[in-house]
Amino acid sequence: MSGILAIIALAAVLGLLLGIAAVAFRVERDPMVEKINALLPQTQCGQCGYPGCRPYAQALANNEADINQCPPGGERCIRSLAELLGREFKPLDSERGEEKPPAVALIDEARCIGCAICIQACPVDAIVGTAQMMHTVIAVECTGCELCIQPCPVDCIDMIPVPENPQTVAA
């Protein structure tokens, strides 16, 4: 009998301690979203199924999304997310898209009609131009998200691969 009482008492005390710890040592979840967002490529392309990188980061923080949903981030991004979130690495979910080599958009001046739809589409304002005027892509600002390709009514935008600098290529 005394043994049973001892076990019950022990369980009660430990439970109380765990409860106190859960409150006293609570970790704030929100800063996690910033940390996760910092690891994402910021192409805002939506291939992960979320309307931008920050919503995806939020979903990851809430444990609603998996770490392998970002094609532009590719394997490197998945590994960084795995390390940060303490999850197991897994290969990119091929249904989301494929990891492509770095590329920038190029507007064919001959075909561009100046409709300004691509300017609306670009998430980082990398396209310069106005209605009825020539549009062009600022190459150094283009993240290769490809969001401008579809909206263009005359299909004048192409993705040109960027040659890798041998000094920065890593395995």
Added chain:
Amino acid sequence: MATEIGNRLWRFHGGLKLRNYKVMSTDHAVLHGLPIPEQLILPISQHMGIPARPVVEPGDKVLKGQVVAIGDGFVSASVHAPSSGTVTAIAKRLVPSAAGGTMGISIVLETDGEDKWIQRDGIRNFETLAPDEIRARVSNAGIVGLGGAVFPSHIKLMRDIHQTVETVILNGVECEPYISCDEMLMRERAVPVVTGGRMMRHALEAKRCIIAIEDHMELAGRVLREVVAEIGDDRVSVVDVPTIYPQGGERQLIETLTGQQVPSGGLPVQIGVVCHNVATAAAVQDAITDGIPLISRYVTVTGPGVKNPSNVEALIGTPLSQLIEACGGYTGDVPMLIVGGPMMGYAMSTDELPVIKATNCVLALVSEDVRETQEEMPCIGCMECVNVCPADLLPQTLFLHAKERQLEQARSYGIFDCIECGCCAYVCPSHIPLVDYYRVTKNRIWKIDEQRQKAEHARRRHEFRERRRQRQETARTDHLRERERALDTKDPQDAIAEAVKRSRQHRARRHRKDKD
């Protein structure tokens, strides 16, 4: 003035006592007067920083010492013709700058055998020169750190406005086995070394110049001390440091001489010290006193695979095969040729590579002296690597993170403080190629850092765009509401009349503009 520094020595953590193998190349004088090679290959990138820009074209005739490529940007260095001849091409050639050699754009010079010099001008008394002038001459001479790091030397002769430089250290601590070119330089050209040191001290307005040598370099030490005494500059002194590998590493040498550690990711100048190699000092003296640019250096050609191991004075651009020939050729079947030393050098697949500014040694090894390639076994945690690491790191933990690609953990455990000396890989009983793992991991981290910077930039632009659209949206709705309210307060007939008038005025304006 007795130097406080040099009276006491500190010991850096770890390190290894390695067999020397230097006597084979130091028991006789340096070979001078090698025949001028028929072809000299001059890479435009033989230094840390942006490659130099060629200022010659194929077909141009150049004189010895003429500049053929100019430093492009702040961190860059010029390249000069080591002999007179004709430029035949500017093309990619195999260069011994990394493992196996890499292809680098080079100026190919066919020599004419005349070795005709360009007009040179030197200054007898360097003390009449301002520090800026010394720096300019050093920069024009294309001088870079000849200890191996090949950092443009004129930048390391710049004083920071906020930081005084107390001590210039001349690094004569040649700690890697087999290599002896610096030791022989100090024996044969002690005056240029000491004078170069004095020039550097002058340029940096430092208090003193210390020449550090290994305690086994008796002859070199004696000669240097004699020269220092003769010159009579009491700001210069010679200090012996213990012979341990890697005592010659800049950070370790500074810790030994000053007891202070260079801050992680920082530069020695932050603690008032600047460190230059002794050969760099001699090159500085040559440039200032005789107007000679950097066109040659001492190279140790050694190892059991060479018949007559020796130090040679070689023109930059000379094929390594010619150096070996000058030393009697190979002893037989030589499986490995290394540019650099046995701890940090790079294996090459061929000897048809040019001597570049960084080439301090060519090492030919025979099978018995080469580390056998053993299967990499798992880490047993023996901690030998921790015991020998001169940077106080935990190599086995770094290895674990490197292997598991946990890049942030590798960074937090100090992977960028690794000097890649190879002590850990040397002692590892499981034969893990630790330095290779660290190099790959560093590259991976640089790559993702670069990507993250770009992503951060894109994120900010995106957020700004979102805010702009919000702003425009609210401005539009506000404006519309304003107009609606204005309409509500007006008499509808008046409002229509005003609108018609506005339209006519607008059309008239447009009509006028079109006519112009």
Added chain:
Amino acid sequence: MATFELKGAPYIPAPTRVQGVMLQVLLALVPGVMAHIWFFGWGIVVQISIAIVFALTFEATMLHLRGKDVRLYLTDLSAVVTAVLFCLCVPQLMPWWVTATGMFFAIVVAKHLYGGLGYNLFNPAMVGWMVVLIAFPRDLTAWLPPLELAEYHFTLFESATIIFTGNIPGELVWDDITQATPLDTLKIQTALAMTIAEIHEDAIFGDFGGLGWEWIANWYAVGGLFLLYRRIISWHIPVAFFGAVMLVDLPFYLMDPDGYLGPLQQVFTGSVVLGAFFIATDPVTASSTPRGRLVYAAGIGVITLIIRRWGAYPDGVGFAVLLMNMAVPLIDYYTRPTIYGHSR
């Protein structure tokens, strides 16, 4: 044009290999094992043979099942070291299948199921020991007395017979040939409220520790000093272990010399010396930072003393090692050395 091989630095021959390390550990154990034979007879030889055979068999099987290079890992001798250390912690005439079970848990479970050489969390020899101790308590308490005190001496053949068949020649039973160890005696008799001085009058105690055991410990120490000299082990663990045992025991001993063993006596009874030089120093499962090793070994020392005094088992080294193995990741995290160039 000459062509050459491409390989990574360093290029000078390596000073050590895993096999070399293990071989030197075995060499260092030889004096202790010889002393063991001298004081207790041939049983240990049979045990070690059986243990090595089972250890290597299990190791080869697991390597094959895991698709690893069998020849490379089998010849690294790590399994042999585990086998020998295990045998030095168990009674000399223990049945062969107890040894086999011990080796199974040591090699298959503690080592390979945790990832193999270099990846195991717990000391394999100690895991094997702990499992058989708890599963077969009777067999693990059947220690022989030193030959000096023993009524019956067994030849090599007779020892083998006992180990393999469980039958003792001459129609003897286990109680006839076994006797309590020094620490067993200590525990039982302190419970009977005898003073240390009285307990020490028992013949089972020698000059400064257990009879026979004290000299075996000395020979382990000789081997240990050899390993220190060869830089196979570093000074941190032995010094911290001995230090903790002696320093923590000292105040208790001074307060009550009748109730506690003196510091030196604590060291020379049981497996403290063996543990300090050979068991706790297992590099894979010990802490991997210099300061961490001091903490780790001191922890083992303290826990050993606690178990000896207040625990149910006579000796605590084995359990102490396993408990501290659990703490190693935490210890490693908090004892990282300051890297060059970071603020001190």
